[in-house]
Amino acid sequence: MEYPNQSGFRQRKLQAGVRMRGTPGDPRDPSLLFDDTSAGGDKHDLSGVGKGPGVCPGQALISDPMSNLALAYGSSLASHGREMMDKNLDRFIPISKLKYYFAVDTVYVGKKLGLLVFPYMHDNWEVIYQQDTPVAPRFDINAPDLYIPVMGFITYILVAGLALGTQNRFSPEILGIQASSALVWLIIEVLAVLLSLYLVTVNTDLTTIDLVAFSGYKYVGMIVGVIAGLLFGRMGYHLSLLWCCVSTFVFTIRTLRLKILSEAAAEGRLVRGAKNQLRMYLTMAIAAAQPVFMYWLTFHLVR
Amino acid sequence: MAFTLYALIQTAILFTNAIAVLHEERFLSKIGWGAEQGIGGFGDEPGIKAQLLNLIRSVRTVMRVPLIAVNSVCIVLLLLFG
Numbered sequence: 461m462e463y464p465n466q467s468g469f470r471q472r473k474l475q476a477g478v479r480m481r482g483t484p485g486d487p488r489d490p491s492l493l494f495d496d497t498s499a500g501g502d503k504h505d506l507s508g509v510g511k512g513p514g515v516c517p518g519q520a521l522i523s524d525p526m527s528n529l530a531l532a533y534g535s536s537l538a539s540h541g542r543e544m545m546d547k548n549l550d551r552f553i554p555i556s557k558l559k560y561y562f563a564v565d566t567v568y569v570g571k572k573l574g575l576l577v578f579p580y581m582h583d584n585w586e587v588i589y590q591q592d593t594p595v596a597p598r599f600d601i602n603a604p605d606l607y608i609p610v611m612g613f614i615t616y617i618l619v620a621g622l623a624l625g626t627q628n629r630f631s632p633e634i635l636g637i638q639a640s641s642a643l644v645w646l647i648i649e650v651l652a653v654l655l656s657l658y659l660v661t662v663n664t665d666l667t668t669i670d671l672v673a674f675s676g677y678k679y680v681g682m683i684v685g686v687i688a689g690l691l692f693g694r695m696g697y698h699l700s701l702l703w704c705c706v707s708t709f710v711f712t713i714r715t716l717r718l719k720i721l722s723e724a725a726a727e728g729r730l731v732r733g734a735k736n737q738l739r740m741y742l743t744m745a746i747a748a749a750q751p752v753f754m755y756w757l758t759f760h761l762v763r
Numbered sequence: 764m765a766f767t768l769y770a771l772i773q774t775a776i777l778f779t780n781a782i783a784v785l786h787e788e789r790f791l792s793k794i795g796w797g798a799e800q801g802i803g804g805f806g807d808e809p810g811i812k813a814q815l816l817n818l819i820r821s822v823r824t825v826m827r828v829p830l831i832a833v834n835s836v837c838i839v840l841l842l843l844f845g
Contacts, residue, residue, distance in 0.1 A: 644766040659814045
């Protein structure tokens with residue numbers, strides 16, 4: 461392709477920290493966001509400007525200067541629109557903050573899944589801070605992340621489809637219904653927690669995304685329960701769901717205790733006072749809602 | 764229970780409407796939930812009741828105009844599509 465503006469357009473397209481590709485023949489660079497499909501088109505751009513019409517006689521489209529102009533205008537309009545959309549989207553959904561929650565690696569995911577199923581041996585539940593900002597989840601197992609909840613949600617929908625399929629109750633709409641149903645319950649739960657946190661006037665640094673993350677951790681227990689139910693029948697489902705409910709309950713309490721309660725109460729010392737008691741009740745209520753939801757969202761899948 | 768996102772939107776609109784129709788003078792003050800009764804002392808922590816009254820008053824103030832628009836849209840859509 462010998463379009464003269466090709467490199468400019470693609471340069472604007474690959475923003476966000478991607479360095480200009482010197483040679484298109486590089487091996488796959490991990491900092492590239494998109495695959496390199498130029499196939500040597502970049503190198504020839506500068507030389508192609510001068511002899512464009514002569515080199516490609518078959519492409520009469522670009523030999524017309526008016527369509528060159530139209531192409532340039534169209535590409536600049538597209539990139540301008542894209543910039544405006546990125547800027548506006550960033551106002552509603554904080555994309556940069558979201559990236560923090562996905563900065564995970566395999567070791568973290570493995571340890572966190574183990575912690576979700578067996579939180580009884582873990583001692584230190586505090587989140588490590590680094591100059592007032594929490595460290596990325598990759599380096600701190602106690603930090604909340606969004607990778608496990610998102611993957612858990614998708615896996616839950618797939619497992620629900622599988623479970624319904626084994627009972628001959630499957631149809632493609634069921635997947636959509638399950639997905640929107642679980643999503644609605646998640647939204648309701650997060651809104652209820654936000655409302656109760658506002659009413660109790662807790663000074664906490666829990667953001668909405670943190671709450672979504674903590675509410676999403678229960679999908680792991682649900683998946684384990686449903687798969688055990690598929691493999692071992694109802695007894696397996698009830699036993700594994702009971703185990704996962706208790707461990708999710710303990711995990712939620714131990715994680716939220718540090719965030720909601722005051723310093724002294726969180727360390728286990730008995731601090732009298734109505735305020736701390738109220739906060740303890742709030743933590744227990746949030747944690748108790750998890751097993752309820754876990755049962756509610758899975759009992760119709762295992763018969 | 765098959766909830767859809769549409770049911771959630773309907774619930775939200777109904778709840779907001781319910782909060783918006785609570786009349787300040789005729790109702791809330793009579794049961795002791797008026798706006799001026801919510802501001803307790805200037806102590807350090809407002810209680811739950813004060814927070815709740817604050818929330819009701821701010822929802823009513825903020826959502827009054829958008830609710831007019833949303834309700835009109837809902838009415839038109841329900842008339843057209845049943």
